[in-house]
Amino acid sequence: MSVLRTQLTGVARRPARLLLTGLAVLVVSFVVFATVLAQRITERNLLDGLSGTPAAVDLVVRDGTVTTGELDTIKKIDGVAEAAGQVGAGAEVGREFLQIDGDSGTGPLAAATLASGRYPAKPGEIAVTPRTVDRLGLKVGTDVRATIGNKIVPLKVVGTVTADGDHGYQAYAPQPLVSALTGGDVLDEIDLRLRPGADASAVRSRVEAAVAAGTRVRSGDDVRHEEAEQQASQLDSVFAVIAMFVAVAVVAAGLVATSTFRIVFAQRLKQLALLRAVGAGRRAITGSLAAEGALTGLATGVAGVLLALGAGHLVPVVVRAYGVNLASPGFPIPAALGVVALAVLITTIAVLAPAASASRVSPLEALRSSSVTGARSDIGKARATLGILLVLGAGLAAAYVAMNVPGRDPENYNALPFLLATVVSGALAFFALIALGPVLIRPVLAVLGRPFRISPVGRLAAGGVGGAPRRAAAVSVVVALGVTLIAGALVGGASIRVLADRNEAKYAPADYEVTPIDDKPVPAALVEQLKSRPQLAHVTPYRRLDVKIGETELNANDLAMTTLPELSKVDVTAGSIADLAPGQMIISGFTSDNTGLKLGDQTELTHGKSRVRLRVTAVLPDTAPLGSAMVLDPADLTRLGAPATYSGVLADAATTGEKARTAGRTAIDQVQNAAGGGWKIDVLADQRDQIDGLITILLVIALGLVSLTVLVAVVGVGTTTALSVVERVREAGLLRAVGLSRGGLRTMLTAESALYGVIGAGLGLVLGIPYAWLAVKALGVNAPLTLPIGQLAVVFVVLVGLTALAGVWPSRRAAKVSPVVALATE
Known part of the structure; x- marks a missing residue:
């Protein structure tokens, strides 16, 4: 004791x-x-x-067959102040989906609030959300024909409303009007608001007696809590x-x-x-x-x-x-x-x-x-053996993942075991770094510390770090852990983003796509009208045709590969898409696998009695644009029997931004309506934005979480520098006694802190980049290795700067001690 x-x-x-x-x-x-x-x-x-x-709902009737007749009965029950039936109808307006929900529009039970115009009061009237106005062009006063079930019904927009979750396809009308559109009397649920002072239990019992068996009557609080729990799960x-x-x-x-x-x-x-x-x-x-x-x-x-x-x-x-x-x-x-x-x-x-x-x-x-710790660089035979075994284990786990990476079209591939193997390999590699760190410090310092050795103070700093390799290894390893995670997130995110861009360039190569309804082709006159609109750019028509190579049935198109900017992101395994000309074709990777065709090979394509012989000018990694098997020159597709009318048209908005996108959509609507209608308009840019936004959010979150480890690493550098200052007071005093100024001593100690960051960041990049690539491959996606050099350089510089900053206060404190006092310290 x-x-x-x-x-x-x-x-x-x-x-x-x-x-x-x-x-x-x-x-x-x-x-x-x-x-x-x-x-x-x-x-x-x-x-x-x-x-x-809504918060005003006291009781909810659901989970069973709830009808409008029961709604009328419930309204008459003593203690019920208001009852509202909930029902929805899915409609198709010009090939676009429109959700019409029943809502009173006023009162405590309303989910929608009138913003302009008036709320629907007559059959066929609807009110839409602001984003629905922009997306579907349903302005107040618009008359449209909608398909609901098997019926075509006329609808008139009489107002706009605000509601939670405006996704761009919502409309509202009173419940009786929506029920009339569906032609049935079944409701999704009934919401009840009780009179002040009413006995909730007694009213609930009366409601339960009024509805069919199997229908549940629950309190509003319970339903709200359950809904929120589901949303928050x-x-x-x-x-x-x-x-x-x-x-x-x-x-x-x-x-x-x-x-x-x-x-x-x-x-x-x-x-x-x-x-x-x-x-x-x-x-x-x-x-x-x-x-x-x-x-x-x-x-x-x-x-x-x-x-x-x-x-x-x-x-x-x-x-x-x-x-x-x-x-x-x-x-x-x-x-x-x-x-x-x-x-x-x-x-x-x-x-x-x-x-x-x-x-x-x-x-x-x-x-x-001696008063200096960590001067030994040897680690002992047991620790060295452990480090070597960890390296071998990490290599074997990584090799297992690399040898089992799936091909272009994996079937029944389960990524979880290979992701776990990647994590195990990375953990073993990190523990190997911990074990072998003191041995690695001096060789790594000899390479990465060269810029510091230019000046005498820098050489002193490098000598201080190399003179205590155990201490340097302990701190640098933590910095390396943070940089490894950051580098992994950046490289993985960049690789997945490039893959997403390439896929979107194939399936959504433009902001808009106009396609036929009921196989009605797009005439050349419509294309010329679209090209004349200033709100649109890069208007590119295309045709599709089913062809054969031998007995293999394939789909071809004649999309111009150099017209749309997004198509420049399409990756090529061999050849060049810019070389497409009459007598040549671009094939997908799947077509290459199925037919055995390679770059430069020639083959015969047939369609009915028509035949053409083409040479492969480019091979893509997977699918061709628009999900086709191949892209041909328009002249060759015409020789195979393709009609003069088009299968679809792609176009971009003239400028960027939501307003320009809405203006482009409106221009297409006006052109196709003037031509008699009959074509569907898809806003492909929304799909691209959604995927890009999701990747950005995930990357920001990942970097934010990884920064926790970086924060701990920087604190570790500052702590180590502060403790080493106490440990090396005599050394500092001797340097001051032989002529090193206070500023020089501060610079030396700050440079030592920066060197911890240099070593840790260097080791982190060496670990983080290959393991990020391995993890991306383990996911089973055909993503390319993408190195965001600029971002990685910024990470390196910022980490070195932060570790240097962590050493500023200890270095200033050390510089204040006089040489006489320092030399007298034991």
Whole structure:
């Protein structure tokens, strides 16, 4: 107990050192508990705002056969103030889908609110949302013919309404009018609002007696909660992903804590030697140091939780000033205790190896020890063997994935085992880096540290990092972990984005596509009218034709491959799409597989009695544009018997932006209506925007989560630099005594911090890029390896800058110590 009391007394005398030692754990405790609070805030807000049932609904009748007759009966029940039937009708207007929902438009039970015009009151009248006006061109006063079921009914737009979730295909009308459109009396549900003071249980019993068996009558609160839970169920998976990244940050904090404990204990070798000399055993010293580690975790865990709790309660107050209402996270005591326990666990595990190592030093060795830790670069035979085995394991797992990567058209491919194998390989590689790190530091420093060796101060900084390879390896490995994850996210995201762009270029090569309804072809006169409209650009007609190569039936088109800008994104396995000319053809990868045709081969195509002989001028990786098997020159398709009319027309908006896109859509509508109608208009640009937006959001989220590990790494660099300053006071004093200025000393120590970032970022890129590529291939998608060089360079520079910044304060502190005082320090 005397040894333990001695150690704890030393900790009490220097509380700042305790917090500095566990600073990374404090940060990760803050992150973990802040994540818990963020999830609580999000869930509470979603449960309050995601229900589709209005707040005024007291009872809901659903889950059975609910009819308009029962609605009339329920309206007469004593205690019912209002009852509204919910029904919907799916309509087709000019090949576009339109959802018509029954809604009163006024009163507490209404989901839609009138914005302009008037609310429907007569059969066939509808009110539409603003986005529906833009997308479908259904302005107030428009008369259209819609197909509902097997009937064609006239509809008239009499107003616009606002409603939650305006997707661009919604219309509203009173429930009786919508029921008349469907021709039935079945409702989806009935919403009830009770009179003030009515007995809800008694009214519920009366309603249950009035409806058919099997129909459920539930309270509005229960229904709203269930709907909100369904909407918010995706949060579980989202926060599960966040938890995975937080777990990586926890591991990083553990590595940083282990490194800092080694430095702190090494600085106290003389104290430990004196304890050994007066009879303290190794077990007692190990136990006392482990207790110090646990106390560090307790203090930093509590501090992190309190900071997160304060931030969690401050955020709703701040955003409320900007008109945004957020729920309070409350006080989740069990979660707070769990985070503190996690912090204690991290530091306890992190302190064990350094404590055991420190306790093994003999009194004589400790008293003669240098004050600089981590100078040894050897790692011992056992650690070297372990590192080599980890490298071999990582290589075997990676080879297993690489050899089983699916081809162009995988069938029944399950990506999960190969993704797991990729993760296992990456984890083994990272642990190999931990094991072999001290051996790798000097060779890596010799390559990446060359720019620093230009100046004398830079050479001193490189010597300081290379002189303590164990310490440099411990810090750089954490930086490497963060950079590996960032590089993986950037490379994977860029590769998937290029794949998505290429696929969209084939299936959605323009902003709009005009296609026939009921096989009505597109005449050349319509194409010329579209080309004359200033709101449109790159108007490109195409024809389709079913042809044969031998007995293989294939679909061909004559799309001009150089007219539409989006087609420039189409990838080519062999040849060039710009070489397409009469007598040549572009084939898909699937066509190449099925027919055996390669670049330069010639073959005969037939259609009925018509025949042409063509040469392959380009082979695509998978499918050809518009989902066809091949692209031919228009002259060759005509020789095969294609008609003069077109199968479809592609066009772009003249300029970018939502207004230009709407103007282009309107221009196409006007042209096709003037020509008698009969053609369908698809806005392909919306599909491209949706996919691009999804990829962007996922990438931003991934980078945001990865930044947690980077934050811990930067804290680790700052902590290590600060502790090394204390450790190397005599060295700093000697440098000052031989003429190094304060500014030079500051620059040297800051450069050392930057070198930690250089080494870690370099190792991270070496690991992150190949594993990102392997993960993309393991997904089973035919994505190309895409290196966002600019983004990776920015990551490298920013990480080096952050690690350099982390060393500014310790370097300034070291420069303030006078040479005389520094040389007198033991």
